[in-house]
Structures are given as structure tokens and as C-alpha cells.
Amino acid sequence: MALEIKQKGKVYDVCIVGSGAGGGMAAKVLSEAGLKVALLEAGPKYDPADPEQATQLKWPWQSPRRGASTTRPFGDFDAAYGGWEIDGEPYTTKNGTSFDWFRSRMVGGRTNHWGRISLRFGPRDFKHKSVDGHGDDWPISYDDVKPYYDRVDKMIGVFGSKEGIFNEPDGYFLPPPKPRLHELMIKQAGDRLNIPVIPARLSILTRSVNKDRAPCFFCSQCNRGCTVYGDFSSSSCLVKPAVKTGHVDLYTGAMVREVLTDDSGKATGVSYVDKTDLQEYEVKARVVVLAASACESARLLLNSKSPRFSNGLANGSGVVGKYLHDSTGASRGGFIPKLMDRKRYNEDGVGGMHVYIPWWLDNKKLDFARGYHVELGGGMHMPMYGFGFGMERLNGKYGGADGKMKDAGGYGAGLKNDYRRFFGATIGFAGRGECIAREDNYCEIDPSVVDKFGIPVLRFNYTWSEHEINQAKHMQDTFEQLIHEMGGIALGEKAGADTMYGLETPGRIIHEVGTTRMGDDPKRSVVNKFNQAHEVKNLFIVDGGPFVSQADKNPTWTILALSLRASEYIVSELKKQNI
Structure with missing residues (x-):
């Protein structure tokens, strides 16, 4: 912890960490329900229609780095600000294993450049253990998620054909x-x-x-970002309309350090380092929603230690960071x-x-x-x-x-x-x-390495x-x-x-999930079937972390559907004064 945390005076209904698919959906749903939301993003604002940021329809020779051998993973015009390596934000590996962790520090996160492949998980994908005996079944079924998939289809738009x-x-x-x-x-x-x-x-x-x-x-x-918003990116399709409600305060350049709790174990907000002045600040909220990506959210929980949560927040099961798997x-x-x-x-x-x-x-x-x-x-x-x-x-x-x-x-x-x-x-x-989720594939806090903000970094262990x-x-x-x-x-x-x-190096497909897995048993899982932490009732996780298994599909459509489901559950529970 920093010696001094500067407090923001406002207390929000909800604080969301991360503005990608899960965080963007949560911001839209919760703000449209009238809740006061703080949306924290580690990177800058991004709007693909902004002439200062637009790269669509530019010729290759218009690159400002023309003549250089590019170090950008997907080309000089790609919309993702980040990559597998970010200056000053290292991560490590152990036991001679490999894992490449892609991070996109910007409003909308990795949804700004992805392939937009928008596949639903199927009935078998939620119950694979019952089919082949490997891994674990989800505590929910396709029928539980189908209504939310339907609504995401209509809200965002997806082309395709009915094949049966x-x-x-x-x-x-x-x-x-x-x-x-x-x-x-x-x-x-x-x-x-x-x-x-x-x-x-x-x-x-x-x-x-x-x-x-x-x-x-x-x-x-x-992949360059669409100037007419013709494709799905959280920045343009979710965060932009959420901010328009007037109920969202967007904090950019906010590198979140940890989730804060009170003596009863309830989440009270988060602390973050402002990248502009390198000072630490606190944002207070009645509910905290983590959507920073599967590994980043696990990192936050593992770094959020207190006398009550000596092993990391919401980690009584000991499985935070475990069962990590990528496509x-x-x-x-x-x-x-x-x-x-x-x-x-x-x-x-x-x-x-x-x-x-x-x-x-x-x-x-x-x-x-x-x-x-x-x-x-x-x-x-x-x-x-x-x-x-x-x-x-x-x-x-x-x-x-x-x-x-x-x-x-x-x-x-x-x-x-x-x-x-x-x-x-x-x-x-x-x-x-699809990779089978295993407990011995995991990320943990490196005991001796911190990033340029002084925050302990992740260390990965992963094998196929x-x-x-x-x-x-x-x-x-x-x-x-x-x-x-x-x-x-x-x-x-x-x-x-x-x-x-x-076979690609683990993490290279950028579909990592599973680090805060969903389940009915608090001894073997981190969140329940509504993405709510078992041990901290006002803490929710809506990125890929809660996935029990990946399926042979891209995870984004399921992240969106489960975030929509969890966000409406938050609204309902707040009304009932249960959280």
C-alpha cells in the first residue's frame, strides 16, 4: 500500500474495473438502470471515429513508423494499444513453462481489434464432464444463458445462418x-x-x-477500429452509450492496485495509481465489479490482502488464478x-x-x-x-x-x-x-517482481x-x-x-479464461452462478475468469451474455437490499 491514498469524495453505486466486453456491458446495463457508476480503465480514451485516433482507410505508407521493422503485434494500424509485452509492466514464468499474456490498455480493451467471431457456447460446452469425464461441469446450462445470448444478438448485431x-x-x-x-x-x-x-x-x-x-x-x-461503428467494440457499442446516460464517470489512466474491504470483509471500493501524477487514489462504491480480464482480475484479488483475506480476496478456496486455460x-x-x-x-x-x-x-x-x-x-x-x-x-x-x-x-x-x-x-x-482446464495451469503473484507502479506482477505456470x-x-x-x-x-x-x-504458445490465441471459476461449492470455486464472489457478496467478476471451461469457440459472446445476466442480478439484489 502507498503511504497515502487520496480519497475521491463521491461514493458510487458500482465501481467497474476494466472497460472491455464484460466491463462495457456492465456499465451499459447498470447506468441505464439509473445507478451511479465509476468505470476505471488503465489506458486512454479511444474512439475510432476520432480523426486523431482513426487509422481506417490509410495506406501502408502513411504509417508514422514507415521504414521501421514494426514491433506492434498486429501491424502499425491495429486498434489495440498494447501487446504481449508492455514497457514497465512485466510478467514472469516458472518451471521452464511458457505463457504469453496480451494486454490492451485503452477504453474497450481487446475488443477494439479482435476478429469479431461471435459464437455461442452450446449445450455440451456447459456440461463437458458429464459427456467425457474431463474437467468440471458449469453450474449453469445453455438454457440459463440462452435468453441473454438472444438479447446480445439483438443489441449488438451478429451475422450468420441458421444451421440446426x-x-x-x-x-x-x-x-x-x-x-x-x-x-x-x-x-x-x-x-x-x-x-x-x-x-x-x-x-x-x-x-x-x-x-x-x-x-x-x-x-x-x-482490426483498425470502425469509423462508422459498423462492428462490435465495447468502446463504441457499450461504453459510449453508457457515458451518454450521464450516470457514468469514466476514469482513464487508472491502474488499479487492489480491491479495498472493511472489517466485515465487504468491498468498499478500489485503490488505483493515476498514470498522470503517479499518486494513489481511492474510489468508493457499494458494489465492485471486476472486468479487467481473467488474469488481471485474478492479480487484483491476489494482491488484495488483509487480515481477513490473508490468501487474497475471495480466495478461501485457494483457486484464484488456477484452472487458467487458453484456446x-x-x-x-x-x-x-x-x-x-x-x-x-x-x-x-x-x-x-x-x-x-x-x-x-x-x-x-x-x-x-x-x-x-x-x-x-x-x-x-x-x-x-x-x-x-x-x-x-x-x-x-x-x-x-x-x-x-x-x-x-x-x-x-x-x-x-x-x-x-x-x-x-x-x-x-x-x-x-478447446483446452481442458487443469488446476496445475495457473497464474500467481511473483514474490520478487513489481511493475513500474509498484504493483506485484503475475507469474505463470502452463503446459499442454x-x-x-x-x-x-x-x-x-x-x-x-x-x-x-x-x-x-x-x-x-x-x-x-x-x-x-x-501448437501455439499458451496465451498466444488471447482467449485466456478460468482463473476465478464459477461453481456451487465455495471450497472449489470463486464465484457463484451469478458471477458473485462466494465470500464477498458485493463483489462480482464479469470477464473470462469465471469460465469453468472454454469450449471450441471464442469467449467474447459468452462474456457479454454472462455480464448482462450478472448486471441485472446486481440491480435486482440492490433493490432487495441484499448487497
Whole structure:
């Protein structure tokens, strides 16, 4: 604790830490209910329509860092302020394991640049232990969450198609965009291999859902932030309308240190370091909502120690930080000769895939317990830094229009002509699968390292099991099957057992969840089925931390649905004077 904490005079109904998907939804719901809300964000304000911040529709050579080898993880124009490494905010690992932790310090958090893949968890995803015996069941079912998924669909907007697949629940969909040429070819190959290829489900507007947001104009740059708010970002779709209610005070540059409690163990607010003056302040509130991301919220709880909570706040179970898990990820590229020598036309579309592959097999017949979906890339998008065609990976030769082989590469006019011929002829497959949550994958407080604000940092311990490794092998086999069925050539060497079949480093997919798990038993979980801490009734957690299991889907739509559910529960409990 700092020697002096400067107190803000105002006492709020609710203090929310973090403005991403969970925090943004909570701010919107609670402020519209008339509650006075303090919304704390560690980074600056962000509005993709602000000319000072907008990067959409800029040419590559307009980068202020032109000529430099970029250190930004997703390109110089990406909307995320942050990355896996942030100056002055380290984290550590132990036991020789690896974990990469992505943080986006800004209003809206990581929702400003994500792929907008907006998938509901299915009935099996909430009850996997009952299906395969691994992990734990959630204390809630799909039927409990379905009404909130429905409302999120209508509130934010998601395109897709009704397919009637049991564990890929349909929703309230806007019309999906038409597939691009390479996607049609993947669909044809999938049909021949009995692999389903269906319209993607992305939270991008193909028609308006309210007067404040215009539909997508197909520039394919959602990761840069949308100037017309045509895609979902918490900053524009949740925080902006919440602030408009007049019931939200937005604190930016507020690096929260800990949750404060009174002698009875009740949360009284939070303390934070103001990044502008490096002084510590306190915000008081009747209810505290953590939405700082799964790992950051766990860090806050573990750093919030007191005589009553010597092991960290709400951690009587000892599982805060444990059961950490991220989506699996493996990828492969392919060269498709049939896509060479194409006439140039606008193939941008939305900022993401128009079709995808949902999980289609029975795990009981496989050597791994959980499934994966496949994300697809390709097309004639605007070249970016590092853009290439893979010619060097085709043994220096490729097929010409006359069927003869010719050398690839060179310089001058010949090289430019080769680039034109190859443009749009490569495709990419990325598997994103479910990891089984295990207690021995965790984050904890490093006993000897603090960040530049003097706050103890996290230390990670994480390994993949045979289930995830075998799943990655299956992904690679599937990618090769599809590429060959399309008449293509898989690029690079196929990943083998020595690299765990190309399985990405844990944390690299940026879907980490599970550190403050939900459950009915306070001895084995942190929050109850309403995201309420068992031991601190006026403390709620609405990011990915409460997830019992991940599913083979992106977590954002479930974070939004559960935050909506928890926020309305907070309103109800406050009215009943139960918290």
C-alpha cells in the first residue's frame, strides 16, 4: 500500500474495473438502470471515429513508423494499444513453462481489434464432464444463458445462418456476406470431404440495428477500429452509450492496485495509481465489479490482502488464478494454382472470414477429448508490411499459365509480374480448439517482481496435455486434406511431434479464461452462478475468469451474455437490499 491514498469524495453505486466486453456491458446495463457508476480503465480514451485516433482507410505508407521493422503485434494500424509485452509492466514464468499474456490498455480493451467471431457456447460446452469425464461441469446450462445470448444478438448485431447444429446454437442473425472465391473453393472441398463449411458468425453489421451505428461498408479493416461503428467494440457499442446516460464517470489512466474491504470483509471500493501524477487514489462504491480480464482480475484479488483475506480476496478456496486455460491454436498455409493470374477486383468484404468450419466430429472416436473450429484466410486484400506470396517455399518453381514450370522470383519487372500473378493465390487455415482446464495451469503473484507502479506482477505456470497436442495433429491433417482437395500445395514443412504439431504458445490465441471459476461449492470455486464472489457478496467478476471451461469457440459472446445476466442480478439484489 502507498503511504497515502487520496480519497475521491463521491461514493458510487458500482465501481467497474476494466472497460472491455464484460466491463462495457456492465456499465451499459447498470447506468441505464439509473445507478451511479465509476468505470476505471488503465489506458486512454479511444474512439475510432476520432480523426486523431482513426487509422481506417490509410495506406501502408502513411504509417508514422514507415521504414521501421514494426514491433506492434498486429501491424502499425491495429486498434489495440498494447501487446504481449508492455514497457514497465512485466510478467514472469516458472518451471521452464511458457505463457504469453496480451494486454490492451485503452477504453474497450481487446475488443477494439479482435476478429469479431461471435459464437455461442452450446449445450455440451456447459456440461463437458458429464459427456467425457474431463474437467468440471458449469453450474449453469445453455438454457440459463440462452435468453441473454438472444438479447446480445439483438443489441449488438451478429451475422450468420441458421444451421440446426446441436452444439453450434443458432441465434438472431443478420444476413451473412457472400463467400469470396477462395471461400467457395474451400466449401466445395469441404463438401467432398464431409467437412461442414458454413457462413461465419461475426458481430459486424450487414444492416443497421440502431441509429448510432451504420452498416459495414466492406473495407476489410475491422482490426483498425470502425469509423462508422459498423462492428462490435465495447468502446463504441457499450461504453459510449453508457457515458451518454450521464450516470457514468469514466476514469482513464487508472491502474488499479487492489480491491479495498472493511472489517466485515465487504468491498468498499478500489485503490488505483493515476498514470498522470503517479499518486494513489481511492474510489468508493457499494458494489465492485471486476472486468479487467481473467488474469488481471485474478492479480487484483491476489494482491488484495488483509487480515481477513490473508490468501487474497475471495480466495478461501485457494483457486484464484488456477484452472487458467487458453484456446489451442495451429495453422497452415497453402498455394492454390487455380487462383493465380486473376483479374483484379475488390475482394475486401468484412474484416474477417465470410465462412468457417465448426467442429464436426465425435470425440469419442478420436484420441483427444475436445473439438476445434477452423478460421479461414485468403483473398486479394491490401498488402501490408511483411506481405509475401510463399514463392520461396515452392522449391523455387511454379506452374505457368502454359502448364510449364518456371523459376520464381528474380528482380525488376519480372519479379513484379510474379507478384501480380501470385496475388490472391494463397490461403490460410487456423484451428482454434478447446483446452481442458487443469488446476496445475495457473497464474500467481511473483514474490520478487513489481511493475513500474509498484504493483506485484503475475507469474505463470502452463503446459499442454496430450489432448491438446493430439488435437493440433488432427488440425494439421485436416488442413493438408483441404489444401490437397483444392488442388493446392501446402506451404512449408508440416509441423511434427517435435513442435507439438505447431501448437501455439499458451496465451498466444488471447482467449485466456478460468482463473476465478464459477461453481456451487465455495471450497472449489470463486464465484457463484451469478458471477458473485462466494465470500464477498458485493463483489462480482464479469470477464473470462469465471469460465469453468472454454469450449471450441471464442469467449467474447459468452462474456457479454454472462455480464448482462450478472448486471441485472446486481440491480435486482440492490433493490432487495441484499448487497
